Amino acid sequence: ELKVEQNPLFLSMQEGKNYTIYCNYSTTSDRLYWYRQDPGKSLESLFVLLSNGAVKQEGRLMASLDTKARLSTLHITAAVHDLSATYFCATTLDDKIIFGKGTRLHILP
Amino acid sequence: KAGVTQTPRYLIKTRGQQVTLSCSPISGHRSVSWYQQTPGQGLQFLFEYFSETQRNKGNFPGRFSGRQFSNSRSEMNVSTLELGDSALYLCATSPGGRRGYTFGSGTRLTVV
Numbered sequence: 001e002l003k004v005e006q007n008p009l010f011l012s013m014q015e016g017k018n019y020t021i022y023c024n025y026s027t028t029s030d031r032l033y034w035y036r037q038d039p040g041k042s043l044e045s046l047f048v049l050l051s052n053g054a055v056k057q058e059g060r061l062m063a064s065l066d067t068k069a070r071l072s073t074l075h076i077t078a079a080v081h082d083l084s085a086t087y088f089c090a091t092t093l094d095d096k097i098i099f100g101k102g103t104r105l106h107i108l109p
Numbered sequence: 110k111a112g113v114t115q116t117p118r119y120l121i122k123t124r125g126q127q128v129t130l131s132c133s134p135i136s137g138h139r140s141v142s143w144y145q146q147t148p149g150q151g152l153q154f155l156f157e158y159f160s161e162t163q164r165n166k167g168n169f170p171g172r173f174s175g176r177q178f179s180n181s182r183s184e185m186n187v188s189t190l191e192l193g194d195s196a197l198y199l200c201a202t203s204p205g206g207r208r209g210y211t212f213g214s215g216t217r218l219t220v221v
Binding site: 033035041042043044045048088090094095096097098099101102 | 140142144151152154157159164165167199201208209210211212213214215
């Protein structure tokens with residue numbers, strides 16, 4: 001059974017600080033997704049990582065994938081309040097997307 | 110281009126009733142997946158359709174069913190509603206292959 005574990009589940013941080021969210025998955029998969037969800041809203045796609053060593057960056061967010069370690073990271077650089085949201089990682093098995101429980105990120109001014 | 114359209118956005122139903130939710134994918138997206146999101150269980154996979162065929166099904170009771178039409182639009186149906194079915198139901202569509210998924214705005218179902 002494919003399991004996806006994120007940590008931390010809750011993160012409160014000061015603006016301007018850096019932090020990393022970790023995503024571990026239990027079986028071999030060739031893709032990893034990161035999504036953002038604002039309260040009461042749907043999921044917004046942030047990154048699609050398709051190969052070992054893939055690194056993608058968008059603004060203050062950078063995602064990476066290590067398929068050998070079955071680990072993906074989402075790094076936040078110099079956080080700003082607008083990044084407050086819940087972040088989900090997900091991977092697939094047989095076209096079934098399995099999500100982590102999400103990391104609720106709260107950035108304090 | 111138009112995004113993924115889910116209707117209705119909000120729904121209130123009584124226990125024992127049934128409900129049908131609709132998802133219209135982005136043009137060219139043939140894969141449609143459905144998810145249930147609750148505070149306690151998070152995002153759980155319901156089922157996935159591709160070219161009118163159900164390819165995968167999650168661990169939900171038979172009261173949850175779905176279908177996909179030839180234009181790739183999909184519906185999901187929940188019969189004999191229970192209070193625990195109250196959730197945000199999301200559909201996600203993809204052109205297939207290893208490309209990403211785009212989510213609709215969701216249908217918030219409340220069962221009273």
